[in-house]
Amino acid sequence: MDPQAFYGKRNKIEMRPRRTIVVIPESSEDENVSDDETYSTQDPLHINEEKEKSSSDGEDEEEDEEGKEELDQLFPECTEEHMETLENFTDNQPSTSQAASSSKKEKKDKLVWSDDNLQYDESNIAFLGSENLPDEIMQLNTPMEFFKFLFPSSAVNLIEEESNVYAAFFPENLNSVTHKDIYKFIGIIIYMSVIHLPTTRHYWKEGTYVEKVANVMTCNKFEEIKRFLHFFDKTKELKPYDPQFDRLQKIRPLMKILRERLLKVPKEEFLSIDEQMIPTKARTSGIRQYNAKKPHKWGYLNYVLSGVSGFSYDFELFGGKYPAPPENCPDLGVPGNVVQRLLKTVSDNLNHKIFVDNWYTSLQLMANLHKKRYSAIRHSTTEKSSKY
Template identity: 40%
Template sequence: MSFLREKEILQALALSDESEDESEPGDSDDETFTLPTFYLDKPDDQRKSASTTVPDSHPTEQDLQMPSTSTVNMLIASMVTAAGQKPNNTSQPMKYKNVQWKKGSLSVSADEISFLGSEKLPDNILALSSPLQFFKYFFSDNLLEKICEESCRYSVQKTPEKPIILSPNELQKFIGVSVLMSIVHLPNVRSYWKETIGSSIVKETMPVNVFETIRRYLHFNDSLLAVPAGEPGHGRLYKLRPVIDSLNEKFRSIPLEESLSVDEQLCPTKGRSYLKQFLPMKPRKWGYKLFVLSGVSGFAYNVEIYTGQENREDCRPAGEPDLGASANVVVRLCRIVPCDVHHKIYFDNYYTTLPLMVFMKNRGIYCLGTLRRNRVPGLKLQSESDMKKNPRGTCEECVAKVDSVDVSAVAWKDNKVVTLMSTFVGSEPTKKVKRFDRKERKTIQVDCPKIVIVYNLHMGGVDLLDSIMARYRIIMRTKKWYIKLFYHFLDVTIVNAWILHRRVAAQLGIQNTMTLAAFREDLALSLCQVGLSITPKRGRPSFEVEGDLVKKRKKSSAAVYPPQPVRQDRLEHWPIHKDTRQRCKFPSCKGKTLIFCEKCDVTLCITNKKNCFKDFHLK
C-alpha cells in the first residue's frame, strides 16, 4: 500500500470540527470516504463520524488527531482485502536488543550437559547383515512400488500407444546397474554394453534399450495432480516429494548421536534449472543446494532441498518463532531432535544468531557455532583489527544472560581472528596446539580455547558425508532436475547404509573389513541378481557360514562366491553336472563332487549323508 493511501486513511479518521462546519451538504466537488461496516457498528461515543469530507488541501500534522494503531491496522486490512489483495501477515524475526555483555568465562558442570539419550541401535537394526538388507531398510519395497506405479502412469501420459510395465524387480536391477556404473566409469552409458570394454554383469542384467526406457520414464509423482505455480499449495519439489519424505522418515528412525552438525551440501549439475545455486566455497560451484543434519560419523538424519519456499509463514508450525531465514534452517532440521535430552548442535556463522541460541537452549538443546560479529552488537570483545595486532593464541571471552540463558562469546586469534558463540562451553581450560610459524619456519605451541577444540572435533559431519559420496558418485547425465536429485539421494542412502553397517558391526563386536567400494559392489551385484525380496530373520543373524566364506575368499585358490542375498534368494539355483570332480566349496566340507550351482557357479556336493547344496543356499 502506498504512502498516499495510508495518509488518506489517516485524514479520513481525523476529527476536525472546523472542517465539518465548513463543509456544506450540497457540496459535491469534495471526495467522500465511507468507513467500513465494522467501524460503523460501534457506539457513537467510540467512533468517529460515518463520513468525513477531505478538503483539497491536505491538513498538517497539527491539524490531525492521530487514531490508535489497532484502528488503522484494521482499516488497512479491510481495504486491502476489498481490493483483492492479501494482507501482509509476515512476522518480523525475533531480535534481542540492549543485551548486557560483560567480561567473564562460561562455566557449566559436566552433569548439567551430560547426554540423557541413547545411541544404541534397536534389535530390528541389529538383525540386518548384508549390504542389500541395509539398503532395503531405507529404500523400502513400498517406495519401489510407488516409483513403479508413477513411472507406468507417466508412460501412459507421454506415449499412450506404447506404455511400459515396470516391476519392482526390474527397478531394483536398474538401480543395481546405476550403482555399478558409479564404481566403474566408462565414457557413456552405452559403453557398458559394448563387446570390447563393456561389463558382462550389466549385459546379463538387462538390455541397453530396457535400461534407457526405464530411465526415460522414471517418475515419482503424478504430474496431472500438481498445483500450478502461483496458486496456493504449489510446491517446487512436488515431482520428487514421495522419495524425499520416504527416505527422510527412514533416516530419522535411526537413534540420533549426541553431537550433530548442520551444514549445506551441493548436488553438482550443469543443467538449467530455477533451483540451481552458486556456492563459491564448494569444490563444484554450481548445483542444487541442500541442508543436512548429520552426525559426527557422517550419517545424514535429515535432508532439506533449498527451493526458496521453506521460510514462508504458512509452512511454519504453530508456536514456532521466526528467527530469520538462516536460523530457521536449523530450527526446521532439528524438529526431529528430542527436547531436554541435551543434544549438541554445531553450525557455522551462516546460521548462528543470538535468538537461535536462546530458543534451542529453552528446548534443552545446546548449540555451538562460529559468529559474524555484526549480528550481535555490543560484544565486550576487541575489534578484529585490534585482535590482529596481538600475538598468535590470544583469546578473549564475554558472557551475557538472555532470557535466563547463559551465552558465551569467544574471540581467538589463529591465522585469522575467529569468533564463536556457545551455550555450554567457554574458553577455559585452554590447551596447547601445534602451529607452523612462517616467520621462524618452525612448529610452535600456542594456546587454544576449549570452545575451538570442541567445535573442530564435532563440526565436520556433513563435510565427511560429502567426501565419502565424492569417491563413488552416480554421474549419469540428465536434463531433468528431479532425476539428478534422485541419483543424489541414492548416493546418500548407500553411504548411510554403509555407515549403519559399520555401526552395527561395532555394537555387536564384529570386525568389519568391508570398504565402501566392496559394499557398493556387493550391493550392486545383489540388486542385479537377486530374485526375491529379502525378509530379515528375527533375532541376531548367524555369521557362521558367511564368516567361513570370507575366510575362504582370502585364500588365493578360493572361488568367487556370490553375495549372501543372491545365495539365499531361492531363484534359479539349478544343480548341473560337470565333467570333472572338484572340491566342494561349502565350509568344513572336504569332499569332491561333479555337481555345481548354475547361478552361483560353485561346486557343492549332494550325498545320502549330507546336502551341502541345500545348506549353502539356506544358511
C-alpha cells in the same frame, strides 16, 4: 518590484512566554529550615500550565457550543440519544498516532551481556538421550538388508506404479516395468557411480564392456526405464499459477518416504547442520543454485542434519523459496529457521551438542537453543561477531 509580490507576505510568528523550571535536589539545605517558615509550593512552570489549561478549557467549551449549533442546523430532527451514539462512535475511532504505533513491528528482545562463570558442571550438560539402535536395525546383516531398510519396498512400489502410469501415454515404446526391474535399475545406477565411463552405452560396447552391468539388463531396457522414470502422478501436477504450486512436487512423494525411514534412526549426541550441493547440469528454473565455495558449484541445495558418524538423520531440499518458521518458534531469518526446522525432529532437553557454521550463527539462535537445552557450538568470523 515589491518583494512581497514575489515571495508573499511573511507569516507572523507567535511569541510564547518563556518558561523557567526550578529543580530542588533531594538532599539540600532546605531540610534544615524550621517548619514555621512557609514557602510557595507552586513553581513558575506549574503556574503557567494552569493558566494555559484554564484558557484552553474555555476555548474548548466555546468550540463545543458552536459545534452543537451547527449540528442542530444540519440535523434538526436529531435527538439526544442520536447525539450520544454519534459521540460514542467518534470517541471509539483510533487516532492516527495509535494506528501508526500499531503498524510498527514488534521490537526484538535485546540481549544483555553479563559477567558469569563459564565453567559448567558436567552433570548439567551430560547427554540424557539414548543412542541404542532399535531391534529392527540391529537385525540387519547384509548390505541388501540395509538398503531395503533405507529404501523400502513402498518406495519401489511408488516408482513402479507411477512409471507405468506415465509410460501408458506411450504404449509403443515401453513394456510394463516390474518390481524386479526397478531394483536392477537402481543397482546399475549405483554401480555406474563407482565405475565411470564416458556414456551409458559404453557399459555395453565392445572394448569397454562391463559384465556386471550388461548381464543384468539390456541397454535398450535401461534407457527406456530412465526415460519414463516417475515418482508422481502427472495428472495431478499443479501449474505455476496455482497458490499451492511446489517446484519439488514430482519428487516430493519419494522424499517423504525416505525421510520417514531416516527419522527412525535414533539421533547421536553430537549433531551438525550444514548445506550440501547435489551436482547437476540440468537447468531447472528456480531450483538449481550456485555456490562458488563448494566443490560442485552448480547443483541442488540440500540442508542436512548429520552426526559425527557421517549418517544423515534429516534433510531439507531447497525448492525455490523458504518455508515459514516452525510452529511455536520465533522468526530468526532464513538461516535460523533452517536450523529450527531440522531440529524439530530432535527431542528437546536432552543436551544435544549442535554444530553450525557462521552463516547460521546469530545470538538470537544461540539464546533460543540454550532455552531448549541444546549446547550450540558455532564458528564465527571477526566481521560478523563485531555486529553483536
